[in-house]
Amino acid sequence: MDIAKFVQRRKSLHISQVRMCEGICTQSTLSKFECGGHVPSLKILSKLCARIGLTIDDLNESNKVSANQLKEDLDSLERELVMENYQKVLKGLSAIDEKQLDSMLLKMQFYYLRGLMGALINQPPEEVLYDFSQILNDLDESHETIFTQLVYVGSGVMYNRLQQADRANFYFKKVHSFIRNVLKDEQLYFNRVGDNYLRLLTMIFFTASYYNSVGQLKASQKLVDKGVEMCSEHHVTYFLPRLKFLAAKNAIEEKEDQAVVDRLINEVLAFARINDNQVIEVKAAALNTRYEKGESLADLTP
Incomplete structure (x- = not known):
């Protein structure tokens, strides 16, 4: 700067x-x-x-070229994270020199991505929380940007994986409240710094996934339906395979008719192929096999 x-x-x-x-x-x-x-x-x-x-x-004009390239790189990694290409994300983040991040927005995006990535692959909590604290305690002290909400998502994911139910619930309640407010006035949401539909869908998906994991299936499905609707309206398809997977899992656990479940699983596979999401293709096959055998789906996550 x-x-x-x-x-x-x-x-x-x-x-x-x-x-x-x-x-x-x-x-x-x-x-x-x-x-x-x-x-x-x-x-x-x-x-x-x-x-x-x-x-x-x-x-930031003196560093505009490098800043633009870094933004492109980070935006690409954010999409890869949604597609669950975790090795690609890890490699990409490790190749970025933090000292080159002069823009506050780029710094927040970097620490958010590295923190969420760490939560998803079960990195030590202190490493995850260090990245998140860069945003909450320094870059966005007043908690006014979208990155604070994304940090809450990552914190909820981390605590849910650590089976610390009260803490996970604390963060996902905050995120769900934010989502509800956004859906009342999307224009207000897009006046905030750094907002886009991919990030809003990130919040919707992970909150829906959390509610599924704790058995709040109706709350989960309501968010899934909104996420699918948003993907359709704004042509953001990255999350569709995972949202459809959640819909199928919710339907099975709600004991919906087999025809409904079969249709949803076929939709998961179709959208996974369209988006070249091989991870979800494999998970959908496992979901279908367990469904046919009447086995537990508890450890199957989208």
């Missing part, structure tokens, strides 16, 4: 530090940014930049 550009603009406008931070932050916060390179929250930095006619992107 080109902090010198910020300072130069402020001084050229003859704005003192006291006047600059009035109504936005403390002088100490501004001084730490200008002299020590400690970047304040996104909300504060946006307001400070606006006061002198700049944007956060203006401060």
Whole structure:
């Protein structure tokens, strides 16, 4: 981040530090940014930049090419994570030098992805929580970006896998509440920083999966239905195979008619092939086999 550009603009406008931070932050916060390179929250930095006619992107222009490439790389890894290509995600994240991440949004995306990836492959909790704390305690201290909600998802996933039911429920209740508010006014949601439908679907899917795992099948299915509807409306197909898998699993556990279950399993396979999601193809075959044999589905997760 080109902090010198910020300072130069402020001084050229003859704005003192006291006047600059009035109504936005403390002088100490501004001084730490200008002299020590400690970047304040996104909300504060946006307001400070606006006061002198700049944007956060203006401060990142010197690194625009590399920043654009890093964004493309991280966006690609985010899609691969949805497709459960975990080895590809791990390799991609390990190839990124954290020091190159000058943009706060890129930093949050990186730590969110690495933290969620860690939760999904059962990395030590302290490593997962370290990545999440970078967002909650530093980059998004005021908890106003979508990445805070995604951290709650990752925390819920981690605690559910650790069989710490109360903690998992705490985080997924927060996420579910956020989802309900979003669905009341999607336009309000898309005024938030870093929002897109893939991230909203990430929250919907993992919350639906959590409810299935604890036997709250109706709550799970309601979210699945909304997720499928959203995939159709906004042409975001990455989650369809996994959402359809959850629908089939819910139907089996709700003892739906065989015709309904067979149709859903066929849909899982069809969408898995369309999206080249071999992981779900294998899981769907296992789901079908266990269903036919009347075996437990408890350890089958989408």
